[in-house]
Amino acid sequence: MEHPKLSGFIDLHLHVLPGIDDGSRSIEASVEMMQGLQALGYSHLVATPHADDQRHTYGVDRIERLHAETARAATAAGVGLTLGYGAEYAYGPRFHDDLQRRAMITLAGTRYVLLELPEAFMPATMPSVLFEVGRAGYYPILAHPERCAPFHDDVARLEALASGRALIQVSFRSLAGTFGRTIKRTAWTLVEQGYADLVATDCHSPRELGKIVRPVLEELRERLPAPKLARLLTGTPNRLLTTA
Ligand SMILES: [Fe+2]
Secondary structure: OOOOOOOOEEEEEEOOOOOOOOOOOOHHHHHHHHHHHHHOOEEEEEEOOEEOOOOOOOOHHHHHHHHHHHHHHHHHOOOOOEEEEOOEEEOOHHHHHHHHOOOOOOHHHOOEEEEEOOOOOOOOOHHHHHHHHHHOOOEEEEEOHHHOHHHOOOHHHHHHHHOOOOEEEEEHHHHHOOOOHHHHHHHHHHHHOOOOOEEEOOOOOOHHHHHHHHHHHHHHHHHOOHHHHHHHHHHHHHHHHHOO
16 A cells, blocks of 8 residues: 655545546546645545445446546646545445445555444444444444534534444534534534544535635634644544554
8 A cells, every 4th residue: 555645634535536426527626626635735635435325336446447547637737645545435235235245445445444324313233333344354434423413412422432433534514514503513522622533624626625625724723732633634544544
């Protein structure tokens, strides 16, 4: 596996591959997103297209092909970022199937898998499901759990679920208020009170660079002590990418 640069921010969740999901719509938009993120201080990205049972049923081969095309176009445009790939799994049959087959699409070839939990309710089996993921040799990262209603104003419940079983990744879109005040408040609680292990842009388009990524970076700098912010943006994601 290629190691990320040790300086700069690392984003382990964004939709930068063109035309595969609800993210980037063209290779030009993908390159623009990468240029913008580099200008904002990022040095390493892991593209995470949706993987589910409805619209995003493609296999790893398609992700791999688009990843290669995107990385080539970015290099040709002078972008100096490292681009890896993974997937953002929705919780459902496809996730379970890939898990049973030990064929999960992991983040940049590590053992970490990005998992989006159901938002309306938490299945009672979730602790054992996360444990199963670990027993299969993977380790789950929970994508924007602040969007899950059962954790709103009850982050201790999320902490209890994740403890020893999963990492907590908070999204810039939630921090910006894209999904309303309750989710925004929960996201900031997770980040400021130390529950979050890492933050990710979950960027879907070049438009979000100025509307979401830049302002959230500024607000994070204002509200968090520098060492804490460095852990969320660089330290922890770097450790995940570089340890087996
Ligand atoms: Fe996402």
